[in-house]
Amino acid sequence: MALLSIEGLRVTYPGMQGSLLHVVNGVDLELYAGEVCAVVGESGSGKSQTAMAAMGLLDEQAQVSGVIRFQGNDLVASKAWHGVRGSRIAMVFQDPMSALNPYLTIERQMTEVLMVHKGCSRLDARDRAIKELNHMRIPDAARSIMRYPHEFSGGMRQRVLLAMALLCEPDLLIADEATAALDVTVQAQILQLLKEVRDSHHMSIWIITHDLGVVAALGDRVAVMYAGRIVETGPVQEVFDQPAHPYTQALLEAMPRDDQPLRPIRGQPPSPAAIPPGCPFHPRCPRCFDPCDKEMPRGMSLSGEHKAACHLLSHPQELAS
Amino acid sequence: MNEMNAPAASKKQPNTNLGLYGGAWLRLRENRWARWAVWVLAILLLLLFAVGPLLSPYAPDHADWDHILVRPGLMASHYLGTDVIGRDLFARIMQGGRISLMVGFAGALVSLLIGVCYGAIAGFVGGRLDMFMMRLVDLLYALPFMFFVILLMVFFGRSFLLIFVAIGAINWLDMARIVRGQAMSLRNLAFIEAARVYGQSTIGILVRHVVPNLLGVVLVYATMTIPQVMMIEAFLSFLGLGVQEPLTSWGTLIKEGADLMEVAPYLLIFPGGCFALTVLCFNMLGDGLRDALDPKER
Amino acid sequence: MLSLILRRLLQAIPTLFLLITISFAMVRAAPGGPFSTERALPPEVERALQARYHLDEPLPQQYLRYLGSVVRGDLGPSFRYEEYSVNDLIAQGIPVTARLGLFAMALALLVGIGLGIAAAWWHHSTVDRLFMLAAVTGISVPSFVLAPLFILLFAVLWHWLPAGGYAPGTIAPMVLPVLALALPQMAYIARLTRGAMLEVLRSPFIRTARAKGLGMRLILLRHALRPALIPVLSYAGPALAGLLSGSVVVEQIFGLPGIGRFFIQGALNRDYTLVMGVTILAGVVIILMNLLVDLAYMALDPRLGARG
Numbered sequence: 001m002a003l004l005s006i007e008g009l010r011v012t013y014p015g016m017q018g019s020l021l022h023v024v025n026g027v028d029l030e031l032y033a034g035e036v037c038a039v040v041g042e043s044g045s046g047k048s049q050t051a052m053a054a055m056g057l058l059d060e061q062a063q064v065s066g067v068i069r070f071q072g073n074d075l076v077a078s079k080a081w082h083g084v085r086g087s088r089i090a091m092v093f094q095d096p097m098s099a100l101n102p103y104l105t106i107e108r109q110m111t112e113v114l115m116v117h118k119g120c121s122r123l124d125a126r127d128r129a130i131k132e133l134n135h136m137r138i139p140d141a142a143r144s145i146m147r148y149p150h151e152f153s154g155g156m157r158q159r160v161l162l163a164m165a166l167l168c169e170p171d172l173l174i175a176d177e178a179t180a181a182l183d184v185t186v187q188a189q190i191l192q193l194l195k196e197v198r199d200s201h202h203m204s205i206w207i208i209t210h211d212l213g214v215v216a217a218l219g220d221r222v223a224v225m226y227a228g229r230i231v232e233t234g235p236v237q238e239v240f241d242q243p244a245h246p247y248t249q250a251l252l253e254a255m256p257r258d259d260q261p262l263r264p265i266r267g268q269p270p271s272p273a274a275i276p277p278g279c280p281f282h283p284r285c286p287r288c289f290d291p292c293d294k295e296m297p298r299g300m301s302l303s304g305e306h307k308a309a310c311h312l313l314s315h316p317q318e319l320a321s
Numbered sequence: 322m323n324e325m326n327a328p329a330a331s332k333k334q335p336n337t338n339l340g341l342y343g344g345a346w347l348r349l350r351e352n353r354w355a356r357w358a359v360w361v362l363a364i365l366l367l368l369l370f371a372v373g374p375l376l377s378p379y380a381p382d383h384a385d386w387d388h389i390l391v392r393p394g395l396m397a398s399h400y401l402g403t404d405v406i407g408r409d410l411f412a413r414i415m416q417g418g419r420i421s422l423m424v425g426f427a428g429a430l431v432s433l434l435i436g437v438c439y440g441a442i443a444g445f446v447g448g449r450l451d452m453f454m455m456r457l458v459d460l461l462y463a464l465p466f467m468f469f470v471i472l473l474m475v476f477f478g479r480s481f482l483l484i485f486v487a488i489g490a491i492n493w494l495d496m497a498r499i500v501r502g503q504a505m506s507l508r509n510l511a512f513i514e515a516a517r518v519y520g521q522s523t524i525g526i527l528v529r530h531v532v533p534n535l536l537g538v539v540l541v542y543a544t545m546t547i548p549q550v551m552m553i554e555a556f557l558s559f560l561g562l563g564v565q566e567p568l569t570s571w572g573t574l575i576k577e578g579a580d581l582m583e584v585a586p587y588l589l590i591f592p593g594g595c596f597a598l599t600v601l602c603f604n605m606l607g608d609g610l611r612d613a614l615d616p617k618e619r
Numbered sequence: 620m621l622s623l624i625l626r627r628l629l630q631a632i633p634t635l636f637l638l639i640t641i642s643f644a645m646v647r648a649a650p651g652g653p654f655s656t657e658r659a660l661p662p663e664v665e666r667a668l669q670a671r672y673h674l675d676e677p678l679p680q681q682y683l684r685y686l687g688s689v690v691r692g693d694l695g696p697s698f699r700y701e702e703y704s705v706n707d708l709i710a711q712g713i714p715v716t717a718r719l720g721l722f723a724m725a726l727a728l729l730v731g732i733g734l735g736i737a738a739a740w741w742h743h744s745t746v747d748r749l750f751m752l753a754a755v756t757g758i759s760v761p762s763f764v765l766a767p768l769f770i771l772l773f774a775v776l777w778h779w780l781p782a783g784g785y786a787p788g789t790i791a792p793m794v795l796p797v798l799a800l801a802l803p804q805m806a807y808i809a810r811l812t813r814g815a816m817l818e819v820l821r822s823p824f825i826r827t828a829r830a831k832g833l834g835m836r837l838i839l840l841r842h843a844l845r846p847a848l849i850p851v852l853s854y855a856g857p858a859l860a861g862l863l864s865g866s867v868v869v870e871q872i873f874g875l876p877g878i879g880r881f882f883i884q885g886a887l888n889r890d891y892t893l894v895m896g897v898t899i900l901a902g903v904v905i906i907l908m909n910l911l912v913d914l915a916y917m918a919l920d921p922r923l924g925a926r927g
Contacts, residue, residue, distance in 0.1 A: 112841070
C-alpha cells in the first residue's frame with residue numbers, strides 16, 4: 001500500500017469578478033515507503049500547490065477537492081492534519097534565508113517541534129536537536145544552537161531546516177525546491193545530505209523541483225507536471241531515456257548540456273485563469289494534431305509503471321510520422 | 322519565491338488588461354465600506370454647499386432672542402434647535418461644516434504641495450541633497466508641533482489663512498517621506514530605464530510614467546490628510562484658537578456644545594456626530610483607496 | 620548598547636537646539652510684549668520689569684542667556700506668576716500630566732495590541748470586522764469630542780464617575796480623562812497591530828512554523844507577534860506626541876491642574892518663559908521616548924542587538 005496516495009486532487013482559487021483559477025486539475029500521485037519521488041515542472045505548474053495541499057497549508061480561500069490518503073486516512077475529508085503535519089510529514093522550503101524566524105534562536109525553533117509533537121521537556125528536546133544538527137554536520141552544534149538565524153550562511157540554514165524537519169523522524173519529507181536558492185557547490189552538499197537521509201532514515205522523500213539535474217541525482221521515480229496535471233510519470237531512468245510526452249521531451253532538451261545548444265520551450269505556460277481546452281500543452285506542442293485541442297488525453301501505461309497522457313500514444317500513425 | 326505565490330500573482334492578471342487604475346477602481350467598487358463612505362460624503366457635500374441653505378430660512382449668525390435653547394424637532398422650524406442666544410443650530414452646522422471641510426481641503430492641499438515637491442526633489446536628486454533633506458525631516462519629526470501651532474495661533478492672531486499655513490506646515494512631513502520613497506524606487510525601476518533607452522525625454526518620462534505611478538499614493542495620502550487637518554482645526558477651534566466669530570466651524574460648535582451639554586446635550590451631539598461621521602467617511606474612503614491600489618489581502 | 624545610547628543622545632542635540640531656537644524665535648517675534656496687554660504701565664515700571672527679565676538686552680544676548688540657562692536645566696522665571704519659576708510650575712503640573720499620559724499610553728498600547736492580535740487571529744470573521752469598524756470609528760472621534768460625551772454619560776446622566784475634582788492620590792477623577800485620551804490612540808494601535816500581524820503572517824518563516832505543525836496560538840504569539848510589534852513601536856513616539864497635545868484639551872475639559880493647562884494659560888497670558896519651557900519639555904519627552912523606542916528595537920530584534 002502506498003504511504004501517500006493522491007487521487008483526483010483539484011485546487012481552485014476565486015479570482016476577480018467570480019472567475020476561478022484552476023491551479024491543480026486532477027492530480028493522481030502515489031508515494032511508497034522508502035522511495036524518492038520527484039515532481040518536476042515549470043513554475044506555476046501546480047507542483048508546490050499539490051504539496052501544500054497534502055500538508056494542509058493552502059490559503060483559506062483555496063477550494064480543495066479529491067482524496068489525499070496518508071497511511072489510510074483521507075486528509076482532505078477529515079482535515080486531520082493534527083499529529084501528521086510536522087510530525088509524520090515534514091516539509092523544507094525553498095529559501096533558507098527567509099524560512100527561519102529571525103527573531104528566535106535556532107534552539108527555540110527546533111525544540112518547539114519536539115515539545116509540541118512529542119511532549120518532550122525542553123532539555124530532552126534540546127539534546128535531540130543538537131544530535132540532529134550534528135547529523136546534518138553543523139559545526140559545534142551545542143553552541144550553534146543558541147544562535148540566531150542571521151548568524152548562519154544560506155547552506156547552514158538549509159541544514160538547520162533539514163534537521164528541524166527530521167526531528168520527529170517523519171515518514172515523509174517534502175522538499176520544495178530545497179536547493180534552488182543555493183550556490184551550486186552548496187546545492188551539491190545539500191543533495192548529498194538528502195541522499196544520506198534517504199538511506200539512514202528509511203523515509204520517503206517527495207522532491208519538488210524544476211531542475212532535472214536534481215531529479216537525476218536523487219529521484220527513484222519522477223512525475224512531470226504541466227498546468228496542474230501530471231502528464232508523465234515513471235522510473236527516472238526510463239522517463240529520461242524514453243520520454244513519451246512531448247512536454248517531457250521538450251524539458252529534457254531544454255536542459256543545459258555541454259555538447260548541445262540549449263533549446264528552450266517556446267511559448268508560456270497557460271494562466272490558471274484560462275487553461276486551454278483539450279490537452280493544455282497543445283498550443284506549445286510541436287506535434288499537436290487533430291484531437292489535441294478538443295479532447296483531454298487520458299493516462300496510458302507504456303511499460304509497468306511508466307505512464308503518460310498524450311494523444312500520440314493512442315494514435316500510433318501520428319507517433320510514427 | 323516559489324509558486325506559493327503563483328495564484329496571487331495570477332490573480333492580478335485580469336487587471337493588467339485594465340491598466341493600473343482600472344483594477345483599482347474595480348476593487349474600490351467592491352469595497353462596501355468605501356462605497357458607503359462615498360455616498361455619505363457626496364450627500365454631505367451636496368447638503369452643505371447646495372441644498373442645505375435652501376432648507377433653512379435662518380442665517381447662521383442671526384440671534385433670535387425669543388427662541389433660545391429650543392429643543393430639536395423635525396416639526397419645529399429650528400430642526401436641530403437653537404443655541405444659547407437663539408441661533409439656529411442647523412444653519413450653524415451647515416456653515417461650520419463648510420468651513421471645516423474647506424479648511425480640511427485647503428490644509429491637505431498645502432501639505433500636499435509642500436510634501437510632494439520636497440519629497441520628489443529629495444527622491445529624484447538623491448545623493449547628498451537627499452540625505453540632508455531627509456535628516457531635516459527627521460529633525461522636524463521630533464518636534465512637538467502641536468505646541469508650536471498653538472503658540473502660532475495665540476501670538477499671531479487667529480486668522481483663517483494662518484490655520485492653513487500652520488496645519489500644512491505640520492502635515493507635509495509624512496507626505497514628503499512617502500513621495501520620496503516612491504520617487505527613489507521609481508527612479509531605479511526597469512520601465513523607467515526602458516523608457517530612457519527608447520529615447521523618451523526626461524519630461525516625457527515624468528509625465529507618462531512617474532506621475533501616474535505617484536498619483537495613486539498621493540491620492541490615498543491626500544484622502545487621509547483631509548480628516549487629519551479637520552481634526553487639527555477642530556482641536557484648535559475647541560481651544561478657542563481656531564475659527565473665530567462670527568464664523569464658526571464644527572470644532573467651535575463642539576466647544577460651545579461641550580460648555581452647555583448639561584442643559585442642551587444636542588448642542589454637543591449634533592456637531593460632534595457630524596464631525597465624527599465626516600472624518601470616519603474620509604478615513605474609510607482612504608482605507609478603501611489604499612487597499613484598492615495596493616491589493617494585498619487585508 | 621551604551622554607545623548607542625550615547626550616539627542617540629548626541630543626535631538629539633541638534634533637535635534640542637532647533638526646538639529651543641524655534642520656540643524662542645516664535646515667542647519673540649510675536650507682536651506685543653508680555654506687559655502690553657494690560658493697561659499701560661508707567662514707563663519706569665515697565666523699564667524695571669524689562670530689566671528684571673533682561674528684556675532690555677539685545678536679542679542675541681537674550682537668546683544666549685536663555686540657551687545657557689536651559690542647558691543648565693533652568694527654564695527661567697515665570698513672567699506672570701512672579702513668585703514662581705517655570706521649573707516650579709512645571710514641577711507642580713508634572714505629576715498630574717505624567718499620570719494621565721502614562722496611564723493613557725499603557726492602556727492604549729496594551730488594549731490596542733491585544734485587540735489587534737484578536738482581530739488578526741479571527742481574520743475575516745465577524746469579530747475582525749467589528750473590531751476594525753470600531754477602530755476606524757475610534758480614530759475618527761477625537762478626545763475633545765469623547766471627553767464631553769463621557770462627562771455627559773458617565774458623570775451627568777449615570778453618576779458613575781466624577782467629571783472633575785482632582786486631588787493628589789485620587790483615582791476616580793482620572794478614569795474618564797485617561798479613557799478619553801487613550802481611546803483614539805488605542806484604536807490606531809489596534810489597526811496598526813492587526814495590519815502588521817497580517818503582513819507578518821504572510822512571510823515564509825510563518826509558513827515554516829505552520830509546516831512544523833504548530834498551533835495557532837504559538838504561531839501568533841511566539842512567531843508573529845514580535846516582528847509585528849516593530850511598526851507599533853515606531854508609532855510610540857508619534858503616539859506620545861499625540862497624547863501630550865491631547866492632554867492639553869483633556870486637562871482643560873476635566874479641570875486637571877497639569878502642564879497642558881499651564882501651557883494654555885501661559886499662551887493666553889503671554890507668559891513667554893512658561894510657554895517656551897513647556898514646549899521644550901514636550902520636545903525633550905518626545906526625544907527620550909524615541910531613545911526608548913530605539914532600545915526596545917534592539918531588545919526585540921536580535922539582528923540589531925548583535926551590533927550594539
